Structure formats: structure tokens, C-alpha cells
Amino acid sequence: MSGEDAPAQQQNAVDQKQETKPAEEPKAEPPKTEPAPEGAAEAAATPAAATEKVPEEETFTYRALVLTGYGGYDKVKLQVKKGKPALKAGEVLVRVKACGLNFADLMARQGLYDRLPSPPVTPGMECSGVVEAVGEEVTDRKVGDKVMVLNRFGLWQEVAVVPANHTFLIPEGMSFEEAAALPVNYITAYMMLFDFGNLRPNQSVLVHSAAGGVGIAATQMCKTVKDVIVFGTASASKHETITQGGVTHAIDYRTKDYVEEVRKISPKGLDIILDPLGGSDTHKAYNLLKPMGKLITYGAANMLAGQKKNLLAVAKNWYHQFSIHTLSLIQGNKSVCGFHLGYLDGETELITQAMDTILDLYKQGKIKPRIDSTWHLEQVGDAMRKMQERNNIGKVILTTEPMPEEEKKEETKKEDKKEDKKKEDKKKDDKKKDDGKKEEKKDDKKKEEAKKEEKKEEEKKEEAKKEEK
Amino acid sequence: MSGEDAPAQQQNAVDQKQETKPAEEPKAEPPKTEPAPEGAAEAAATPAAATEKVPEEETFTYRALVLTGYGGYDKVKLQVKKGKPALKAGEVLVRVKACGLNFADLMARQGLYDRLPSPPVTPGMECSGVVEAVGEEVTDRKVGDKVMVLNRFGLWQEVAVVPANHTFLIPEGMSFEEAAALPVNYITAYMMLFDFGNLRPNQSVLVHSAAGGVGIAATQMCKTVKDVIVFGTASASKHETITQGGVTHAIDYRTKDYVEEVRKISPKGLDIILDPLGGSDTHKAYNLLKPMGKLITYGAANMLAGQKKNLLAVAKNWYHQFSIHTLSLIQGNKSVCGFHLGYLDGETELITQAMDTILDLYKQGKIKPRIDSTWHLEQVGDAMRKMQERNNIGKVILTTEPMPEEEKKEETKKEDKKEDKKKEDKKKDDKKKDDGKKEEKKDDKKKEEAKKEEKKEEEKKEEAKKEEK
Numbered sequence: 001m002s003g004e005d006a007p008a009q010q011q012n013a014v015d016q017k018q019e020t021k022p023a024e025e026p027k028a029e030p031p032k033t034e035p036a037p038e039g040a041a042e043a044a045a046t047p048a049a050a051t052e053k054v055p056e057e058e059t060f061t062y063r064a065l066v067l068t069g070y071g072g073y074d075k076v077k078l079q080v081k082k083g084k085p086a087l088k089a090g091e092v093l094v095r096v097k098a099c100g101l102n103f104a105d106l107m108a109r110q111g112l113y114d115r116l117p118s119p120p121v122t123p124g125m126e127c128s129g130v131v132e133a134v135g136e137e138v139t140d141r142k143v144g145d146k147v148m149v150l151n152r153f154g155l156w157q158e159v160a161v162v163p164a165n166h167t168f169l170i171p172e173g174m175s176f177e178e179a180a181a182l183p184v185n186y187i188t189a190y191m192m193l194f195d196f197g198n199l200r201p202n203q204s205v206l207v208h209s210a211a212g213g214v215g216i217a218a219t220q221m222c223k224t225v226k227d228v229i230v231f232g233t234a235s236a237s238k239h240e241t242i243t244q245g246g247v248t249h250a251i252d253y254r255t256k257d258y259v260e261e262v263r264k265i266s267p268k269g270l271d272i273i274l275d276p277l278g279g280s281d282t283h284k285a286y287n288l289l290k291p292m293g294k295l296i297t298y299g300a301a302n303m304l305a306g307q308k309k310n311l312l313a314v315a316k317n318w319y320h321q322f323s324i325h326t327l328s329l330i331q332g333n334k335s336v337c338g339f340h341l342g343y344l345d346g347e348t349e350l351i352t353q354a355m356d357t358i359l360d361l362y363k364q365g366k367i368k369p370r371i372d373s374t375w376h377l378e379q380v381g382d383a384m385r386k387m388q389e390r391n392n393i394g395k396v397i398l399t400t401e402p403m404p405e406e407e408k409k410e411e412t413k414k415e416d417k418k419e420d421k422k423k424e425d426k427k428k429d430d431k432k433k434d435d436g437k438k439e440e441k442k443d444d445k446k447k448e449e450a451k452k453e454e455k456k457e458e459e460k461k462e463e464a465k466k467e468e469k
Numbered sequence: 470m471s472g473e474d475a476p477a478q479q480q481n482a483v484d485q486k487q488e489t490k491p492a493e494e495p496k497a498e499p500p501k502t503e504p505a506p507e508g509a510a511e512a513a514a515t516p517a518a519a520t521e522k523v524p525e526e527e528t529f530t531y532r533a534l535v536l537t538g539y540g541g542y543d544k545v546k547l548q549v550k551k552g553k554p555a556l557k558a559g560e561v562l563v564r565v566k567a568c569g570l571n572f573a574d575l576m577a578r579q580g581l582y583d584r585l586p587s588p589p590v591t592p593g594m595e596c597s598g599v600v601e602a603v604g605e606e607v608t609d610r611k612v613g614d615k616v617m618v619l620n621r622f623g624l625w626q627e628v629a630v631v632p633a634n635h636t637f638l639i640p641e642g643m644s645f646e647e648a649a650a651l652p653v654n655y656i657t658a659y660m661m662l663f664d665f666g667n668l669r670p671n672q673s674v675l676v677h678s679a680a681g682g683v684g685i686a687a688t689q690m691c692k693t694v695k696d697v698i699v700f701g702t703a704s705a706s707k708h709e710t711i712t713q714g715g716v717t718h719a720i721d722y723r724t725k726d727y728v729e730e731v732r733k734i735s736p737k738g739l740d741i742i743l744d745p746l747g748g749s750d751t752h753k754a755y756n757l758l759k760p761m762g763k764l765i766t767y768g769a770a771n772m773l774a775g776q777k778k779n780l781l782a783v784a785k786n787w788y789h790q791f792s793i794h795t796l797s798l799i800q801g802n803k804s805v806c807g808f809h810l811g812y813l814d815g816e817t818e819l820i821t822q823a824m825d826t827i828l829d830l831y832k833q834g835k836i837k838p839r840i841d842s843t844w845h846l847e848q849v850g851d852a853m854r855k856m857q858e859r860n861n862i863g864k865v866i867l868t869t870e871p872m873p874e875e876e877k878k879e880e881t882k883k884e885d886k887k888e889d890k891k892k893e894d895k896k897k898d899d900k901k902k903d904d905g906k907k908e909e910k911k912d913d914k915k916k917e918e919a920k921k922e923e924k925k926e927e928e929k930k931e932e933a934k935k936e937e938k
Contacts, residue, residue, distance in 0.1 A: 291815075326792075339800060
């Protein structure tokens with residue numbers, strides 16, 4: 001395993017001039033869980049560290065998740081990188097504590113997200129951690145600062161180099177997990193509701209996947225405005241949680257037609273609809289808008305069916321892709337907006353403004369990220385599965401804490417069981433995808449393909465195990 | 470001349486039960502310029518009034534502009550209607566003082582606006598006047614109230630019956646002309662900028678036709694927000710006026726490419742673009758948006774070329790009609806909104822809220838309608854022409870004040886001169902429409918058509934004169 005897969009933004013440290021020795025730097029608040037400086041802990045595990053004093057740039061190693069190709073959960077592999085990443089002016093090096101999972105990461109794994117460079121590449125749009133080194137011209141961050149980070153990609157690793165203005169100070173009392181859960185979901189919810197949506201008192205909002213990361217953030221944001229009615233879709237088992245979280249009317253989209261349910265309560269329709277689904281759901285949303293209503297579409301989750309790229313789902317989504325004529329907008333007095341934080345990476349000012357407001361709301365106790373579960377880097381596949389299969393309530397988090405040895409062994413034992421479970425899941429998955437009568441034949445084909453896929457996966461898993469050792 | 474062309478909403482008074490005698494009603498502020506009650510002034514001009522006491526319902530007459538068919542300026546004719554319109558519960562009868570002209574009226578004349586019922590019908594979406602009678606269940610309006618009125622159509626006449634909640638009290642110090650100029654333009658500008666646009670300090674806005682009614686209203690509205698930069702297009706002769714009115718950068722769209730001009734000053738693009746043009750200009754606007762930018766399209770003025778329906782222009786506009794896919798919106802982080810007040814007529818609450826804010830701004834001296842010119846009902850053709858040929862700066866108004874006899878004679882003399890002028894204008898018009906080399910041949914055809922049209926017009930003018938006598 002070498003560092004050859006390192007993303008473009010993180011040059012190998014060989015040609016790096018600058019040195020950052022912790023002894024020279026003020027360490028106001030040394031984070032308790034920080035590993036030994038200079039990456040010694042990891043370095044110890046590699047043969048290089050066994051030799052006598054070698055320049056830090058060479059002994060420095062860190063673990064990184066790397067997307068090795070497009071496909072299933074196993075395409076994201078844990079690798080060890082060598083060499084301390086170089087810091088350019090304006091950049092900081094962050095020792096990562098926790099990372100957030102986002103839908104874009106799942107899309108990216110299937111090759112459906114064009115903001116991630118081609119594999120091999122490290123995914124990850126958000127993380128939290130501690131500043132371990134600062135580049136020239138960085139004035140507002142110092143070593144030891146606890147920060148959350150927002151970046152186009154490259155944050156699912158133990159060490160990340162990012163522009164200082166992509167970091168935000170973690171407020172007092174916020175955990176690293178919360179901090180890793182906050183940036184993408186809350187900026188997304190904030191900008192959709194308060195910039196495009198222009199949310200005001202007494203309005204009504206539809207939040208799809210109300211138990212997901214953006215869904216929970218959006219619900220909390222809605223509740224910061226007086227008398228806003230939140231319609232939230234989620235499977236029935238999550239209704240209690242989302243209702244406690246602020247959803248006024250929880251709708252089980254699996255057993256009920258959410259359009260009908262909304263119309264029963266709000267016959268005239270809705271003021272704002274957040275649409276992460278795409279395809280035919282965007283059409284439904286458009287028709288469900290009141291005059292002066294705003295439809296804000298921010299994804300195409302309908303394209304994600306199964307763990308690998310599902311051409312049928314993608315094609316269906318494209319076929320149903322919403323296209324709107326201005327005349328219809330004029331006659332309906334409607335607004336259609338598109339949002340994706342991943343395409344806003346040049347807009348530092350906008351994002352910083354949003355983040356300032358969000359952190360104020362956090363300090364006032366009005367918002368609080370909800371963590372669904374935390375996984376070790378080794379478990380990224382399971383973490384992604386949990387999110388993709390919509391089994392989460394809140395944010396799915398990766399931690400860079402090393403996995404205890406006994407857990408690792410447990411994990412290996414579980415592998416076989418998991419394989420069995422996977423087969424079951426796959427069957428369920430296929431069933432879910434069955435849109436009705438027409439597609440039965442296609443489904444048979446899919447099952448066959450799925451079986452083939454599983455065989456391939458088993459082979460790959462074997463490979464992966466070898467690699468990790 | 471009879472009342473047979475009366476619009477559907479104004480039933481003939483024959484089956485009307487309710488009587489409204491001014492003597493029985495409190496007249497706190499009798500409007501000075503109000504004609505003699507009971508329509509006596511107009512009635513005197515008709516033979517019916519010469520006979521002895523006849524029930525008011527029958528003697529009541531009033532002048533009304535009526536669109537008699539789709540086509541040129543001469544399609545709107547002045548007629549005299551008989552019979553007092555009936556008042557239903559919740560309605561008021563308004564003695565109209567002044568009416569506003571809007572682009573929708575011009576579109577409607579050509580058959581391009583589906584909110585106006587088929588001819589014969591009285592156009593007119595806004596007017597000001599004095600409440601002359603109130604129907605049952607009307608509690609917040611009383612006889613003598615000075616009001617401005619917003620309605621789907623039917624206001625270009627001396628007497629209009631409208632739902633009481635379509636009227637708004639005219640604030641102290643506002644003239645009837647200003648009041649007739651206010652509702653459509655200011656509600657449109659307000660809702661576009663502050664509801665869809667979510668205008669905030671330091672943002673940049675492009676206002677097309679900045680010297681038009683909506684343009685001036687939008688510019689004034691922009692200036693109520695701190696440090697907003699307004700780009701305004703208008704022909705050079707209007708630049709001084711619009712700059713004094715608040716436009717930061719005036720652009721002569723006739724001699725310069727407005728996209729280039731904007732990019733020179735604001736390379737990243739704009740936050741809000743108000744687009745009344747449609748067609749290819751909507752595409753340009755979309756590309757000129759910043760991330761998180763909002764394009765608000767509210768018309769298709771590009772369809773209006775020449776005084777009659779120009780099939781070429783309509784086809785071109787349709788061909789270039791903007792259609793947007795959600796994926797493009799998502800990747801651009803953009804918003805596309807459509808607005809037209811004519812399709813919001815059921816939204817009393819929204820409109821009343823907007824109007825309250827607008828009237829507050831008026832009282833604070835922050836906005837003030839600018840009147841371009843005021844015309845007698847007899848001159849409606851010239852008034853429409855002035856607006857359609859973009860020779861106005863501000864609002865074109867019709868007054869119901871009777872036209873002095875000498876002016877009428879003047880008007881008749883002018884007719885011949887006007888015909889000559891029209892021919893000249895027509896030539897200019899054709900020249901303007903010439904989009905370049907490709908269309909030269911088509912233009913020749915148009916000129917021929919134009920000549921034919923002029924002949925028809927002359928014939929019709931003759932007819933119209935006979936009718937008016």
C-alpha cells in the first residue's frame with residue numbers, strides 16, 4: 001500500500017519546504033484524543049519507522065478511505081498513505097476526528113456525481129478535527145483549533161489539507177461527531193429554506209426523507225420560524241422520532257400517497273417543497289405548490305436503487321426528469337430552484353454567512369445535529385449501506401478512532417453472516433424496486449445479475465481482506 | 470349604442486333590487502371632482518334622460534371601453550352602457566376616476582392573454598375612484614371612500630362593480646392618477662423582488678425596461694434595500710430619468726449588448742434578474758445569474774411586435790421559450806420563477822399583505838408612482854401606442870374626465886396627420902423588427918401586410934368615428 005492514490009489536492013510531502021513541529025506551536029487546547037504527534041502511532045506500524053531517524057516527511061503515514069472504482073460498497077477501501085501532505089499558502093492541515101456521510105458520496109461511488117474526480121480518489125465532503133499545521137498567510141486559524149471542514153471531496157481520511165476558509169471553528173460544547181454532522185446538511189437546509197425558499201411565518205413545507213440528515217436539519221430550521229407547518233415523509237417506524245423533532249404531519253410514503261395526504265390537510269397545496277428525489281416526484285411536487293410556492297430540488301435519490309449503478313433507475317429518473325417552461329411558471333406563479341452544495345465550492349462568502357447563522361442557532365439551542373450511528377473507517381461499507389437503505393435516523397458518521405483489535409476480529413467473523421444477510425437484503429431490494437406488473441420480467445433479469453454481482457463481490461471481498469492485512 | 474357588450478361580471482341593472490341613494494349615505498369626504506350622482510351627467514347626454522322620471526336603473530348610463538375583437542389599437546372602442554350594474558353581496562360600485570394601462574392589456578388586445586374573456590369585453594386590471602355604493606356584507610368600505618382597485622379585467626369604464634376586497638383605500642395625499650398607477654406595477658415589483666427574489670443588501674438586480682411602469686416600481690423597491698446595485702435597460706434618451714430614479718448602471722439595449730455591459734461591471738453575474746421579455750432574453754438572463762441567483766420571468770414582451778398579433782414574433786418567442794431541466798438548476802444553484810399578477814386573482818390575502826407594505830412605503834416617501842401621461846378614454850388607442858412603442862417613461866394613465874369639446878375637434882383634425890405619422894412609425898417599426906440580414910425578405914412581406922393593414926385601419930377608423938357620434 002502506498003500513497004499513490006492520494007487526491008490531487010494533497011501533494012506528497014517530498015517537495016515540501018515548510019516544517020511544522022508541534023513544539024514550536026502554541027497548543028492552547030490539546031485535544032485529548034489526538035494521536036501522538038508526527039503520525040508516530042501509524043508510522044510505528046510500518047517498517048520504515050523501525051529504522052533510525054528518518055525525515056518526518058517520509059515517516060508520516062495516515063489512513064485514508066479511497067474510492068478505487070465505481071460500483072458497490074466494497075469499492076471504498078481503507079489504505080495507508082505515506083508522506084506528510086504539503087501545505088500551500090492559505091491552507092491548514094487538519095487531524096480528522098470524524099467524517100459525515102452524504103448522499104453525494106453514495107452517488108459518487110456509483111459514478112453518478114461529477115464533482116468527485118475519477119478514482120482512485122478520497123471521497124468525503126465534511127469532517128471535524130484539530131488543526132495540526134497552518135500554511136503561510138493563514139491568520140485566523142492556529143494549531144490546536146477545533147474545526148469543522150467543508151470541502152468538495154477528500155475528507156474521509158485521518159489527515160486532510162484544506163483551504164483555511166473551508167474550516168469553521170467548532171463552538172463550545174459541540175462534539176466532533178456533531179461537528180462532522182453539521183456543515184453539509186445544515187447549510188443545505190438553511191440555504192434552501194431561507195435563501196431560495198424565503199420561509200416566513202405560517203407557511204407550509206414538505207420535507208422528504210424527514211429522518212435523513214437534511215430532513216432533520218430542515219425540520220429544525222423550519223421550527224425556528226413561527227407557526228410553520230412541516231409535512232415529513234418517512235417510514236412508519238421513524239414517525240415518533242421525527243414528530244418529536246418537529247414534524248407536524250408525518251406521512252408514511254411506503255403505504256400512502258403523500259400527495260393525497262398533504263391535500264387532505266392543505267387542500268391549496270404548499271409554500272415550499274424540498275425535493276431530494278428527482279424524477280416523477282419532482283412533477284408531483286410542482287403540482288403540489290401553492291401560488292407563489294417554491295419547489296427546491298436538491299438531488300436525484302430516485303436514481304439510487306441498489307448498491308451499484310442501476311441503469312433502469314437512472315434511465316427512469318432521466319426519462320421523468322422535470323423540465324419546466326417559463327409560461328407554466330408564469331401562469332402558476334411558481335418557482336423552481338436547484339440546490340447542491342457540492343457546486344457552490346467557490347462561494348466562500350455565501351457559505352461563511354450561512355455557517356455564521358447556523359452556528360448562532362446552535363449556540364441558542366435551536367438546532368442540534370442528530371447522530372444516527374458512528375462507524376470506524378473499516379466499516380465504511382456498512383455505514384454507506386445503512387444510509388442507502390434508509391435505515392438511519394439522523395446522520396451516519398465515520399470516526400478515525402482506531403478500531404479495537406477484538407472488534408476487528410468480531411468484524412471478520414461477521415463477514416460470513418453479512419454475506420448471508422446481503423443476499424437477503426438483495427432480495428428485499430429487488431422486491432422494493434419492483435414498480436409493479438410491467439417490470440416483473442426485468443426483475444428476473446436483475447436477480448440473475450444480482451447473483452452474478454454477489455459472486456464478484458465475494459471475490460473482491462477476499463481481495464480486500466488481503467489488502468487490509 | 471347599447472349595453473349589450475357589458476362584461477359578464479356586470480349584470481344589467483334591470484333585475485337589481487338594491488337602491489343606493491347618496492342622500493341616505495354618510496359622505497364624509499365627498500370627492501371634489503365627482504360627477505353628479507346617479508350618473509346624471511352622462512345620462513343627460515342620452516335621449517333617455519330627457520324624458521320624465523324613469524327608474525334609476527334604466528336612466529343610468531356610463532361610458533366604457535370595450536375590446537370588440539383581437540387586433541390593432543382601434544379594436545378598443547368607447548361605448549355607452551345603459552343600466553346600473555347590480556351589486557352582489559361583498560361587492561362595491563366604484564365611480565372610476567383613472568385607469569392604468571398594463572402590458573397584459575396590450576397582449577390581450579392581440580388575443581395573447583388568456584385571463585381576459587373573449588370579446589366583447591372591457592379590459593383594465595387597475596383603476597382608482599370613489600365608492601358610490603356598497604353591497605350587503607361589505608363592512609370595511611363605505612360610500613365616499615377613495616379607493617384603488619385591482620381586478621382581473623373590466624376596469625376601463627366609468628363605473629365598475631368589484632369585490633370589496635379588491636379595493637384598497639387611497640392614502641392621504643395620493644392623487645387618483647397615482648392610485649391608478651400603483652397596484653399592478655408595485656405589487657408585481659414587490660412580489661418579484663421580495664417574495665421570489667428575497668432581495669437583500671449588497672445584491673445586484675437587472676431591471677429590463679427600467680423606464681416602464683414595473684421598471685420604475687422595481688427600481689424604487691430596490692432602493693429601499695441597502696446598497697443594492699440596479700442595472701437598468703432603456704433607450705439612451707431615458708437614461709437621465711432612470712438614473713435619477715435610482716438605476717445605478719443604465720444600459721442602452723438598442724446600441725449595446727446588455728449581457729456584456731453587465732459582465733464588465735459584475736463579472737460573476739447577478740443575484741436577481743427581472744425578465745419581462747421572454748424568448749431568447751430568458752436564456753441570456755439564466756446564464757447571467759450568479760450561484761443562488763434568481764431569474765424571475767413575468768411576461769413575453771418580445772411577442773409584442775407591431776400593433777397586431779405578429780405571428781413571426783410569437784413563433785420566435787415560442788421557439789426560444791425557455792425550458793429548464795432540474796439537473797441544470799441543481800448544478801448551477803439557480804432559481805427560475807414565473808410571476809403574473811393576472812393569475813393571482815384568488816390570492817386576496819397575499820395581495821392585501823403586499824399592498825399593505827407598499828402603501829407603508831408610499832407613506833414613508835420611499836416609493837412614488839411616476840405618471841408618464843394621462844389620456845381621455847377617447848384616446849385609448851394613442852395611449853396604448855405610446856406604451857407599446859416604448860415611448861413612455863412611467864405609467865400611461867386613462868382618465869374618465871370628459872374630453873372638452875374643443876379637444877375633441879382637435880383630435881379629429883389630428884386624425885389625418887396621425888395617419889401620416891402612423892405610416893412613418895410603421896416603417897420605423899419594421900426597421901426595428903429587422904433582426905438582421907436573414908429577415909430582410911420577410912420584412913418586405915411585412916411592409917406589404919402593413920400597407921394592407923393600414924387600409925383596413927382607415928376603414929375601421931371611419932366606422933369608429935361614426936360610432937362615437
